[in-house]
Amino acid sequence: MTGPATGTTALACVALGSSATELRTLDVTGCGADDGWLRVEASGICGTDVALAAKDLDAPVILGHHVVGQVEDLGPQAAQRWGVTAGDRVALEEYLPCGSCPACRAGRYRECPDTDLWGGGRRVGLVPVDESPSLWGGNAQYMYLPPNAVVHRLPPDLPASLAAWTLPLANAVDWVSRVGAAAPGETVVVIGPGYHGLAAVAAARHAGAAQVLVGGLPRDASRLRLAEKLGATTFDTSQPDVAEHVRALTDGRGADLVVDIAGAGPETVSTAMSLLGARGRLVVAGIKNPALASIDTAALVRGMHTVSGVRGRDPESVARSIDVLAGGGAGLGDAPSEDVPLAEVGQMLGRLAAGDGPETPHVVVRPWLSPTDANADRSAS
Ligand SMILES: [Zn+2]
Ligand SMILES: [Zn+2]
Structure with a gap:
């Protein structure tokens, strides 16, 4: 042997x-x-x-x-x-x-x-x-x-x-494409510009999103700049008018998909909900601390939104991740x-x-x- x-x-x-x-x-x-x-x-x-x-x-x-x-x-x-x-x-x-x-x-x-x-x-x-x-x-x-x-x-x-990047990108492919059903021409918002956030930008680009927005806090400035290098437009999630700001960036439509990958408190969930357009999907990755978040049920029902929780990835998402990386990585090579x-x-x-x-x-x-x-x-x- x-x-x-x-x-x-x-x-x-x-x-x-x-x-x-x-x-x-x-x-x-x-x-x-x-x-x-x-x-x-x-x-x-x-x-x-x-x-x-x-x-x-x-x-x-x-x-x-x-x-x-x-x-x-x-x-x-x-x-x-x-x-x-x-x-x-x-x-x-x-x-x-x-x-x-x-x-x-x-x-x-x-x-x-x-x-x-x-x-x-x-x-x-x-x-x-x-x-x-x-x-x-x-x-x-x-x-x-x-x-x-x-x-x-x-x-x-x-x-x-x-x-x-194989596993984080596989997670992002699972959350953005398989569960989030990102489709060509759509607007995808990623909240949290960390390791999985950057992978989600690549997954959204690979899915054919017309617009990828990444939200973070002022302390995330350098990581938001990296997201911009990967082709995203960035915004500050702590601004009080964040929903109006995102609506302005999307010609009034709001997001088709928001993926909340922020690793902190539950407040990003209500922010994420407020960014959704009609029939928008929210995917929550990661348990918030504390875990209880509040959701505006009027917006949920009127907007016919969908909210999903995700963890890890399925084997097909790993195979897709490897294909994306073999094809150049959808921009991830620009993240040192x-x-x-x-x-x-x-x-x-x-x-x-x-x-x-x-x-x-x-x-x-x-x-x-x-x-x-x-x-x-x-x-x-
Ligand atoms: Zn891990
Ligand atoms: Zn088993």
Whole structure:
């Protein structure tokens, strides 16, 4: 069998809880007939990682669940089930579904109770490091691929910085196109110019939206500028006349679709509702804190609006995301990636938690990058 030689080790950033992390060197074990190993190329940091790293964890974990890499080794049964061979580049979903519940049997593994983040489910980047073989998250040089891993093959020549968009763009495709039903010629508004917000701009452009507007707060200025680079018009959601402003930008029609991806309080939901035109759709991604939001039922009924909640993505959205990226990324190549070596992951998670992150929301752990290389890259750009 090929793959990691006996005695191979992997450097990993282990989150200990309460914002503490440490680098550990862990053993890469052999693989059986039904599992495998991934050589991690890139692991995107999302808001969930930032929140998890800051909280009091029950047990140390290797975070990182937006992972792409190269299949280093795998058993014959795994190869058959995943449809990949050693050496293939893949994107890994965070789901570790049971494979036998009604949702799994219907192919809707994101709805498997075993994967439910809020119900104590197990996911890539959340399994304790004490559980053999320890390497369950993307913030490490190698990652274990258990029998129930969900992988998607990537084109061999897709640049790593674009490949790292696979999952956030798949989420955005699911929310904007599949659930939001964005159609050519429509106006799509995205609230929240973060990692998923930029991906949603690309998804809306790919869906043929005639106009893409992105709303954010004054503190989001640099990210709103990035959204403009991707072809969006931006606005300030904290202005009292925001609904009139958006109506003026859309010739009085309002939005066909609003996707609310803002990660803060529930007030963006009522703002989002106020931007909808006739038969407008509102898609809410992410639970607000506090969770209870108020909705103007007069506008809802009179406007015949639809409100949907979304989480994660279906497998078809991952396939579409990979197609979009292979075709150039619908502008995402214009959003720079901030590459983080393993030794700097803890510091970066702290910066992001404090709202002091880099200008780009595309922050990517590159486990084989040495801190010196990363600094050299930054000073050169
Ligand atoms: Zn995530
Ligand atoms: Zn299941």
